[in-house]
Amino acid sequence: MYTIIDLIIAFLISLISTLLLVYPIKKLAVKWNIIDLPNYRKVHKNPTPRLGGLAIFLGTCLGVLYLWPTSFEHFPAIVLGAIIIVATGMIDDKYAIKPIYKLVGQVIPAVLLILSGLIIERITLPFFGVVELAGPFSVIITLLWIVGITNAINLIDGLDGLASGVSTIALISILTMAIMDQEVLVIYLALTLIGSNLGFLFHNFHPAKIYMGDTGSLFLGYMIAVISILGLFKNVTLFSFIIPVIILAVPIFDTIFAMIRRFLNGEKIMNPDKKHIHHQLLAAGYSHRTTVLIIYGFAALFGALGFIFSNASLGHSLIIAFIIWFLLHIFAELVGLVGRGQRPVLRLMKKIFVPAKNKDQI
Numbered sequence: 001m002y003t004i005i006d007l008i009i010a011f012l013i014s015l016i017s018t019l020l021l022v023y024p025i026k027k028l029a030v031k032w033n034i035i036d037l038p039n040y041r042k043v044h045k046n047p048t049p050r051l052g053g054l055a056i057f058l059g060t061c062l063g064v065l066y067l068w069p070t071s072f073e074h075f076p077a078i079v080l081g082a083i084i085i086v087a088t089g090m091i092d093d094k095y096a097i098k099p100i101y102k103l104v105g106q107v108i109p110a111v112l113l114i115l116s117g118l119i120i121e122r123i124t125l126p127f128f129g130v131v132e133l134a135g136p137f138s139v140i141i142t143l144l145w146i147v148g149i150t151n152a153i154n155l156i157d158g159l160d161g162l163a164s165g166v167s168t169i170a171l172i173s174i175l176t177m178a179i180m181d182q183e184v185l186v187i188y189l190a191l192t193l194i195g196s197n198l199g200f201l202f203h204n205f206h207p208a209k210i211y212m213g214d215t216g217s218l219f220l221g222y223m224i225a226v227i228s229i230l231g232l233f234k235n236v237t238l239f240s241f242i243i244p245v246i247i248l249a250v251p252i253f254d255t256i257f258a259m260i261r262r263f264l265n266g267e268k269i270m271n272p273d274k275k276h277i278h279h280q281l282l283a284a285g286y287s288h289r290t291t292v293l294i295i296y297g298f299a300a301l302f303g304a305l306g307f308i309f310s311n312a313s314l315g316h317s318l319i320i321a322f323i324i325w326f327l328l329h330i331f332a333e334l335v336g337l338v339g340r341g342q343r344p345v346l347r348l349m350k351k352i353f354v355p356a357k358n359k360d361q362i
Contacts, residue, residue, distance in 0.1 A: 007191055010063040014195030018059030022203045025055050026210050034093050036211050048208060050093050053216020056164075056196045057086045060223075063192030072185045077116035078226055081109030085150070085222045089215035102214075103147070109222060110146040114139055120229060146225040152251035153221030155258070159278045159292050160208035161201055166250055166299045167220045168197040173247045173303035174224075177310060178231045186231040193223055206289045224248065246306035246324060250277075250299045253331055280334050301327060 029035065029049035036050040069075055088105025091097055113119075119142040122132050133141060157163035171190045178186035200216070203209045212220075228244040245252060254277050261275060262268065281291040302324070309320050333343040 006067060010066045011191050011195040013066050014059045014063030014192040015199040017062045018055045018196040018199030019202050021055040021058055022052060022200065022210055025051055032094065048211055050211040050213035051090070051215055052200055052204060052210040053089055053212040053219055056200050056212060056216045057219050059196035059199055060192045063195055064188060067188045069185055069188050074113065074116045074118045075185065077112045077118065081112050082219060082222060084109045085218050086215055089213060089218040093213040093215050106147050106150050106218065110143050113146065113226065114142055118229060120145060142229065145229065146222065149225035149248060150218055150221035152248065152255045153224065154214060154217040155255050156251045157212065157217040158276055159288060160206035161204050162278060162292050162295060163212060163217050163220065164197045164201045164204055165292065165296050167224060168194055169296060169299040169303050170224060170247050173307050174227060174231060176307055181231065183231045186227045189223060189227050206292065243306050243310050246309060247303050249302040250295060253328060257332060277331065277334050298327070298331065
C-alpha cells in the first residue's frame with residue numbers, strides 16, 4: 001500500500017527524469033532526423049524535434065518502477081500495450097506511416113488489454129440504471145473507447161503545450177476521484193503521468209523547443225483510456241458512463257465535431273484540416289499562448305464539472321448538465337458547427353460583456 005511520501009517521491013522522479021531526459025532525446029531526434037517540418041496545416045514556423053513523447057514514457061516508467069505495482073491485475077498487459085503504442089508512435093514520427101498501420105498499432109494494445117480481462121463490463125445511464133454488457137458488446141465498446149481516446153489526444157496535439165496540458169487537467173480530475181475511491185493502481189499511474197507531463201511542459205510550452213510527436217500523444221491517449229476504465233468505469237453511480245466523457249470533453253468533442261464538420265462539408269472524415277478549436281481561436285485573433293490557456297480553461301471546467309457530477313444529486317445533476325450543454329454549444333460555435341459559422345451565443349455574450357471600444361479586437 002502506498003504512503004504519501006512514496007507518492008510524492010514517485011511524482012518527483014517522473015517530473016525530474018522527464019525534464020532531464022528531454023535534453024538527450026532532443027539530440028537523438030536531430031541525429032535521427034525526426035523533425036516536425038512546417039506545412040500549410042501546422043502553426044509552427046521552424047523545424048522542431050518531435051520525439052519528446054519518449055521522455056514522457058520513460059519518466060512515467062521510472063516513477064511507476066519506484067512504486068512497483070506489479071502485483072496488480074492487468075499491469076503486465078498495460079505495460080506491454082504501452083511499449084507497443086510508443087513503438088508505433090516512434091515509427092510514425094520517423095516515417096509518417098499510413099493511417100491503417102497506425103490504427104493496427106493502437107488496436108493490438110487494446111486487444112491485449114481485453115484478453116487480460118480489462119473490459120468495460122457495464123455502463124450506468126440516466127433513467128436506465130446499470131446496463132450489463134454481453135461479451136461481444138463489452139469487447140466492442142472497450143476497443144472503441146481505447147482507440148477513440150488514443151486518437152482524440154493525438155488529434156488535439158496541435159499547439160505548443162496543448163496535449164500535455166489538457167491531458168494533465170483530465171488526469172488531475174481522475175486522480176482526485178481515484179483517491180476518494182482508493183483505486184491504488186489508478187493513483188499510481190495518474191500521478192506519475194502528471195509528473196511526466198509537467199516535466200515535459202517545461203520544454204513544450206510556447207515557444208516549444210521540442211514536440212511530443214505521436215510517440216507522446218498516442219501514449220498519453222492510451223494511458224488515459226486505460227486508467228479511465230480501471231477507475232471511472234468501475235463505479236456504479238448514476239452517471240458513471242457520462243463522467244469520463246465529461247472529463248475528456250475537450251479532446252472527445254473536438255474529434256466528434258471535426259468528423260461531423262467534414263461529413264457536412266462533403267469531405268473525407270479522416271482527412272486532416274485546420275478547423276479544430278485551436279485553429280479557430282487562432283483565426284479569431286488570439287495569440288498562440290492565449291489560445292492554449294483558453295482551451296486549458298475549457299478542460300479545467302469540464303474536469304471540475306465531471307468531479308462534481310460524480311457526487312451530485314439528480315437535481316444538481318440537471319443543473320450541471322445544462323452548464324455542460326451550454327459549454328458544448330460554445331465549443332460547437334467556436335469550431336463552426338452552429339449557424340453556419342455565425343456564432344449567435346458568442347456574439348450575444350460579446351454584446352453583453354465586452355465594452356464597445358474593445359469589440360472589434362475580439
